[in-house]
Amino acid sequence: MRSGWTREVVIGLACSVLIAIVALYVRPCPARPVTPVPQxxxxxxxxxxxxxxxxxxxxxxxxxxxxxxxxxxxxxxxxxxxxxxxxxxxxxxxxxxxxxxxxxxxxxxxxxxxxxxxxxxxxxxxxxxxxxxxxxxxxxxxxxxxxxxxxxxxxxxxxxxxxxAPPEPAPRLIEFIGDSDTVGFANTAERRDCTEDEIYAATDTSRSFGPQVARALGADYRIIARSGIGLLRNYGGADPERTMGQLYPLALPADPQAPALPQRPADIIVIGLGSNVFGSPLDPQERWTDNSDLARDFGPALADFARARAQENPGALVVLLGFGEYGPELVEAHHRAAALLDERGIANRLVVLDKPQRNACLWHPSASDHAMIAEALLAALKDTAQGG
The missing domain is CATH 2.60.120.260 (Galactose-binding domain-like)
Incomplete structure (x- = not known):
């Protein structure tokens, strides 16, 4: 009886594995973004x-x-x-x-x-x-x-x-500062392998987490973001003189002499700038030896950057947005930055995200990820829904 039961179990398990393998290969792949984009x-x-x-x-x-x-x-x-x-x-x-x-x-x-x-x-x-x-x-x-x-x-x-006359402005403005995730890089795609044209076709900033949060709060939004950018370093250590610290004040990053038009102060400032800092290996020529060394500099640098934005937008609430998947050093540095802002009397919230699926092009957040990020931010801002 025991040996017969064992054979049945083994046969059943083998059939289940075979069915799973067949399903894996038969299941259709997600559709590619439609290219070329119609004019x-x-x-x-x-x-x-x-x-x-x-x-x-x-x-x-x-x-x-x-x-x-x-x-x-x-x-x-x-x-x-x-x-x-x-x-x-x-x-x-x-x-x-x-x-x-x-x-x-x-x-x-x-x-x-x-x-x-x-x-x-x-x-x-x-x-x-x-x-x-x-x-x-x-x-x-x-x-x-x-x-x-x-x-x-x-x-x-x-x-x-x-x-x-144009419509009256929304009662509040939220500024989102970040990298490709804040841009909404390829956020409407459902696959990770994409061509450059497909990335262009799949990117829709208006559907990224920032605009979702603003619409839910009845606010307008301004986005200062760029793919590959970071605060202390960019992805892969590229363009060390063109980090967000250098580019943020510019009206046009490609034309540093262009004068900026006046803009409305923000009421809430969401800063998500750690992913490219911690998301690629350090080059031997960079000044940090490892991520722990990098974290010691990043926490105070993030606090200083956030304080400067708060000074430019008096009374604004600062939200530090950390993508926790990039390691404990990133999370530790964000907690350090939040503590420094507390010490300086700057109102702030810290949001550390769960690991998104990143099923869009080149492992970027998908539409469902952006919805998750928006929900996390809205939960942190729930007491501000009526302007509080």
Whole structure:
């Protein structure tokens, strides 16, 4: 009886393993991001039409509310490089145009809840026609990461339209400072092996954890982030003179002399800058011998960086965001930074994340990871939901 029972168990286990192996190979792989990205893509059931045309003459500019780090461009436009630059305006009429000199970026343009996306529009206007008569709100947002500056020239209407005052700003602004995870690098992808074009197609900063948190709190958001960047060091020790400490004050990282346009102070500042510091091996030529040595410098450096941001944004709450998967040294350094901020009387919260799945391109956070990160931040900010 015992030997027969054993044979049945062994046969059953062997069958289970065989089924699992077959399922592994039969299961379809996640779809690749669609490339190339269409230059113009209208959402389904959109009533209006959209096309790219040469810059038009005899149009009137619409007053707009602008959010994001930028420098002045020609004729009242905006030069931008940091992620998530966005603009909102209102008008009355059946057509509207958006002006670009941009061979780099992807944009989503929303009118009354219907959207059109454009990719690398170049030196052209996006002409949107066939809008139902009446009053409208239009929002344009850069959803890709830019390797250099580009121009958003603003919104324009013809003589048949009428400009209206832009909407009042949200009661609060949250600034998110970080690296590719904050950018939303390839966050809509469902696989890790991606080409450069697929990464471009899969990145949507507006769907990253920062905008999710801001929308949940009824706030606006500004994102100062860059792939590969860190505070004391960048990923792999690259560009040691271009860490976030050096680039943060700049309106345009690629044009250090560009003057920054005035911007609204932030009410909450979320800083996630440790992953690239601890996420790659130290080079023998770097000044740290190991991660413990690096952690001793990183904690005070993070506290100093956070204090400078708090001084620039009086009364702002600082949130230190640590990706705990990068090791105990990162976590220890974040706790040290939080303690130093406490000693200096700077209001702060510390959020150390559980290990995300990182199923998107090149092991970046996926859509579900960004939702998890947003939930963790919202839990830390729950007592601020009414502005407290």
């Amino acid at each position: 113009i893509a209208l959402a389904e059931n959109t009533a209006f039409s959209a096309r790219l045309v040469p810059w038009q003459q005899n149009l009137g500019p619409l007053p707009a509310a602008i959010t994001g780090r930028a420098a002045p461009g020609p004729d009242g436009g905006y030069r931008h490089e940091w992620p998530a630059f966005h603009a909102v305006a209102r008008f009355e009429g059946t057509s509207v145009s958006l002006r670009f000199d941009d061979s780099l970026s992807r944009w989503r343009v929303d009118i009354d809840g219907s959207a059109v996306e454009i990719s690398r529009p170049g030196l052209r206007d996006l002409l949107i026609e066939g809008i139902k008569p009446g009053r409208h709100e239009i929002r344009a947002e850069k959803i890709s990461e830019s390797p250099g500056p580009a121009l958003f020239g603003g919104f324009f209407i013809n003589d048949a339209g009428r400009d209206l």
